[in-house]
Amino acid sequence: MDLNRRRFLQFLGAGAVGGISTAVTPAEASSVENISDGYGVLVDTTECIGCRKCEFACNREHHLTDLPLERYEDTSVFETERWLQANAYTVVNRHPNPENAAKPTFVKSQCLHCLDPACASACLVGALQRQENGAVTYDAWKCMGCRYCMVACPFQVPAYEYGNALTPQVRKCTFCASRTAQEGGLPACVEMCPQNCLTYGKRSELLALAHEKIAGNPELYQDHVYGESEAGGTSWLYLAARPFTELKFQDIGPEPIPHLTETIQHSIFKFGALPLMLYGMLGAVMRIAKGGHGRHAETTAEEEVS
Amino acid sequence: MKYLIVIACVITASAFPSAAQEHPAAGAEVPACITCHVSENPTEQDAALKACPRPNAEAAPAHESSESPDFFILDKLSDIYVPVVFPHKLHASMTEMGIGCEQCHHNNPPGPILGCSACHETKPEQANLKQPALKGAYHRQCLGCHREWDHETDCVVCHAKREPGHPVALPADSTDIMGMLHPNIEEPDIKVYKAEDMEGTPFVSFHHREHVQLFGLKCTACHQRENCSSCHNSEQQALPREREDPHQDCVRCHTEQVNNDCTFCHAETERPGFNHEQRTGFVLSTFHEGVTCTQCHPQKGAFTGQKPECNACHAADWVPTKPIDHAVTGVALDETHAQLGCVDCHTGGIGTPAVCEACHDEKPDISKWSTNAAPVRVPAPETSAPVEEHKGTGAKRYD
Amino acid sequence: MAAEISYAPVQRRFFTPGVYVLLALVLTAMALAVYRFIFGLESVTNLTNQYPWGLWIGVDVATGVALAAGGFTTSALAHIFHRKRFEAVVRPALLTAMLGYTFVGLGLMLDLGRYYNIWHPAWPTMWQGNSVLFEVGMCVMAYLTVLYSEFAPIACERFIGRVNLPGRLASWNGIVDRVLRSVNGTLGRVMVLLIIAGVVLSCMHQSSLGALMLIAPYKMHALWYTPILPLLFLMSAIAVGYPMVVFESMLASRSFGRKPEMDVLTPLSAFIPIFLGIYMVTKIADLLMRDAYPLLFEGSFQSFMFLLEMGGGVILPFAMLLSSRMRRSSRMLFSASMLVVLGVLINRVNVFIVAYRPPHTQSAYIPSVAEVLITAGLIATLMLVYRVMVTLFPILPKEHPAHLPGDN
Known part of the structure; x- marks a missing residue:
């Protein structure tokens, strides 16, 4: 009787919880160290003049708006902070420079393409995924529109097409995956930038370059490459002449954002151990309690099973 | 002559790509490899360049700004814009406020000064990560200063929109600061100098605005071969203008007076400005207002007097250089009479009454020609030159 | 099971003034929902790129799941711990849970941008085991199945031996009856396993629901952001289970004009201070250990809301329910x-x-009127369906004819 019962429990446990655990176990909690060296972009904000040509190039590439080039020379947009939207994958903001009013700092914002992206960890259907080349891409077909990715992103990047009733999408920088797939292809913004503020290349090389630049001109640059360690590292890296917090960069620690949730997920649900344990425990309690209280109570399936 | 220089420059500029095929420092004294390279043995495939040390320029060979070419035409990457005319000499003179040629020609090896494309790749995808491509290099050179200097970062400041068949327009004079992108210079009304060594008559009153507006002098008539550093320090603050000889600007026109008549300028007190009536007794109001000096006194330098009689100038063959509103005389002309020449009516010369009988049998009643009637302008001959606008009134661009 | 208690459908006038109010809310919400599906989320919600989750997730989904905890807590008490005296509340609690989770699904459908893809997490090629939401989704789906399976015998019980299809279909009566009996029998055989599975699944996703927000450490106010948020969610779900059963049972009694089942509810409420106390102590200890308590006095909206949540929603009822006199007073x-x-x-x-x-926020999120109305409409629908169900099925205990007060 006992044997039968145990087997049944195991069977049921496998059915109820095992299905979930099998989905979980192959996807081990990722650690940043063993992420392949993808591509990235180094943004040197000290060179940026706020011409917004990157916005133009991006909007043209992704058919977001059809404003003519001249309209991007309108500097009145800098009066208020602008942020990423469903039809703006990248925006440039101006930050006043207390030391030299004539030389404000401009910062281009877009998806940073994290090495361990919180959005991809959050997405329950795998619509957001980090590719080998470093790009975090979005598959609209898989997406169910829960917008958990937008909650998860520490940089507040993904935007949503709330106005679209039938096929809304999560919208963000694509890293111009179709362009970079070609030999020598550059992201649209990188290609357009007249100042070469944006350098596209292997992330490891860009990091080396960034540190070399800092060492070469320690008076100009902050001794910090934003994105080197933030949120476990991002593909886009930034250099700046002023503290990053003054430039409205998020102060994010080196821990990958999904670390905590994935640790909890995987330690609790590894092989479905904890749920199975609970299951077994409750089963045992049930038997004991029945012995104590329900001697006369009618039983249902249990006796038939055992 | 000017075009020859430009052509020479264009040729030099276009010669740079071929230079890029070889080592940038070829033909010159080759500096130590580690000046530019990380590795002691750089190869063509792996140049192992150092990160561009742009902000900390290293020594470049010393050259005088006067040695530099006047203009460069930058036409490497222009498909939507016309080539950029870069006033090189003007910029070279600016660098004298700073560190000289190496302000832009950073890391130039000893020998000839190299252009940007000697090191910077034309195609961004081929560029070394540590160096901006040519497009970035050009823009950083220009915008690195201009973003702070005049906040003009719009494309059209340098790039005129391409119109097919439109020739490249060169600015007239590479030393004409006001014709370039210089912000408005505030023109002083009067400058009073005090010459301490001139006892009794120490004050020299220089009426600056008068010289420009009344006498029609161009800035460059006095401000010859100026460059930025003669007015600005390296922080771009204005400096007082200093001359080796205080007479050097005046003497160009007032040669006679500077040599012989100190009191022409030096006086006991500050002097009022020029007043035609006071000086000559001839009132300029009504008919001669707005007439520039040189219209009546065409001789350059020392102005010669004119006879006060009208026909001294308005001789029988006199034609107005610009339309005259006859109504200022109290008689407005109708269309028929506006077509006539001055002496057709004023047979005795200008200033004499009109003689109607020359055409009409009897004297008509001209009192009905009210001065309030719509004035009909006497047209000027087509050959007359338009009045030149004074350049000091606004920065003019050659875009 | 039903040795001492027998259940029966409620026999009371269905339409009362309250029902009409609920119906009005339901119809308003339905109209707004149609509008939302035609013109998109933007047309009815105040959601932004910065605030992708609003009232519907916070109330319809998260609170909906928490308040459905009565289902698993009572079934654990009555079936696993064999406290048979609480049988009386198991069925209404089960119904509440079943309806609660169903409406969580409905609320989610309204909120999802691509609601037609709601089945995607169940499709193995799209499984994404790193996602907390995936685990929540799977558990909720599984638990919903368990709940319906647990409820099916009640439906069967109502019709077995009484199948009476109208007109020509009457010839099917025998077959339907046999199907019902076989379903009932099969489910009865595995019911024990389903009951345990229900408790396990509940524990899993109640806690995971708390883990959801752990992915936003830099956006969450420190008063709430704690690594033990999943544990707190589970504890609060367990703590709210019996109060919800009490609340809902008394509400139903009042609505149907029945006498409150104080003989069951008072002993049941004796558990509340235990679970609520554990939750309270854990939450306060967490606040102290993380040194987050100074934030209580920062005077912000957040600190006020935290004090309200803890003071009014935990400490005060905890203190009240400690007293057995209070527990006896309906x-x-x-x-x-x-x-x-x-x-x-x-x-x-x-x-x-x-x-x-969130960072880069232009304006704070305040739910739109339409969002509030749709949420209210969903709750109203739930209450109406509950009323229909208890009228149709044997869910509430059979009344003693002795006390039958007038309709309310």
Whole structure:
């Protein structure tokens, strides 16, 4: 009787919880160290003049708006902070420079393409995924529109097409995956930038370059490459002449954002151990309690099973 | 002559790509490899360049700004814009406020000064990560200063929109600061100098605005071969203008007076400005207002007097250089009479009454020609030159 | 099972003034929902790129799941711990849970941008085991199945031996009856396993629901952001289980003009201070250990909401229910239970909306009228369906004819 019962429990446990655990176990909690060296972009904000040509190039590439080039020379947009939207994958903001009013700092914002992206960890259907080349891409077909990715992103990047009733999408920088797939292809913004503020290349090389630049001109640059360690590292890296917090960069620690949730997920649900344990425990309690209280109570399936 | 220089420059500029095929420092004294390279043995495939040390320029060979070419035409990457005319000499003179040629020609090896494309790749995808491509290099050179200097970062400041068949327009004079992108210079009304060594008559009153507006002098008539550093320090603050000889600007026109008549300028007190009536007794109001000096006194330098009689100038063959509103005389002309020449009516010369009988049998009643009637302008001959606008009134661009 | 208690459909006038109010709310919400599906989320919600989750997630989904905890807590008590005296509340609690989760699904459908893809997490090629939401989704789906399976015998019980199809279909009566009997029999055989599975699944996703917001450490206010948020969610779900049963049972009694089942509810409420106390102590200890307590006095909206949640929703009802006199008073018990329910509601809203402070925000999120109306409409629908169900099926215990007060 006992044997039968145990087997049944195991069977049921496998059915109820095992299905979930099998989905979980192959996807081990990722650690940043063993992420392949993808591509990235180094943004040197000290060179940026706020011409917004990157916005133009991006909007043209992704058919977001059809404003003519001249309209991007309108500097009145800098009066208020602008942020990423469903039809703006990248925006440039101006930050006043207390030391030299004539030389404000401009910062281009877009998806940073994290090495361990919180959005991809959050997405329950795998619509957001980090590719080998470093790009975090979005598959609209898989997406169910829960917008958990937008909650998860520490940089507040993904935007949503709330106005679209039938096929809304999560919208963000694509890293111009179709362009970079070609030999020598550059992201649209990188290609357009007249100042070469944006350098596209292997992330490891860009990091080396960034540190070399800092060492070469320690008076100009902050001794910090934003994105080197933030949120476990991002593909886009930034250099700046002023503290990053003054430039409205998020102060994010080196821990990958999904670390905590994935640790909890995987330690609790590894092989479905904890749920199975609970299951077994409750089963045992049930038997004991029945012995104590329900001697006369009618039983249902249990006796038939055992 | 000017075009020859430009052509020479264009040729030099276009010669740079071929230079890029070889080592940038070829033909010159080759500096130590580690000046530019990380590795002691750089190869063509792996140049192992150092990160561009742009902000900390290293020594470049010393050259005088006067040695530099006047203009460069930058036409490497222009498909939507016309080539950029870069006033090189003007910029070279600016660098004298700073560190000289190496302000832009950073890391130039000893020998000839190299252009940007000697090191910077034309195609961004081929560029070394540590160096901006040519497009970035050009823009950083220009915008690195201009973003702070005049906040003009719009494309059209340098790039005129391409119109097919439109020739490249060169600015007239590479030393004409006001014709370039210089912000408005505030023109002083009067400058009073005090010459301490001139006892009794120490004050020299220089009426600056008068010289420009009344006498029609161009800035460059006095401000010859100026460059930025003669007015600005390296922080771009204005400096007082200093001359080796205080007479050097005046003497160009007032040669006679500077040599012989100190009191022409030096006086006991500050002097009022020029007043035609006071000086000559001839009132300029009504008919001669707005007439520039040189219209009546065409001789350059020392102005010669004119006879006060009208026909001294308005001789029988006199034609107005610009339309005259006859109504200022109290008689407005109708269309028929506006077509006539001055002496057709004023047979005795200008200033004499009109003689109607020359055409009409009897004297008509001209009192009905009210001065309030719509004035009909006497047209000027087509050959007359338009009045030149004074350049000091606004920065003019050659875009 | 039903040795001492027998259940029966409620026999009372269905349409009361209250029902008409609920119906009005339902119809308004339905119209707005149609509008939302035609013109998109933007047309009815105040959601932004910065605030992707609003009232519907905070209340309809998160609170909905928490308040459905009565189902698994009572079934654990009555079936696993064999406290048979509480059988009386198991069925209504089960119904509440079943309807609660169904409406969680409905609320989610409204909120999802691509609601037609709601089945995607169940499709193996799209499984994404790193996602907390995936685990929540799978558990909720599984638990919903369990709930319906647990409920099916009740439906069967109503019709077995009484199948009476109209007109020509009457010839099918025998077959339907046999099907019902076989379903009942099969489910009866595995019911024990389903009951345990239900408890396990509940524990899993109740806690995971708390883990959801752990992915936004830099956006969450420190008063709520704690690594033990999943544990707190589980504890608060367990703590709110019995108060919810009490609250809902008394509400139903009042609505149907029945006498409150104080003989069951008073002993049941004796458990509340235990679970609520554990939750309270854990939450306070967490606040102290993380050194987050100074934030209580920062005077912000967040600190006010936290104090409200803890003071009004946990500490006050905890203190009230400590006294057995209070537990015996139907009025006080109802008030205390309602406070706990509201406390958990505020907690979920706090965690999902108030504590969430994203960067680059132009304006704070305040739910639109339409969002509120749709949420109200969903709750109204749930209450109506509950009323229909207890009228149709044997869910509430059979009344003793002795006390049958007038309809309310």
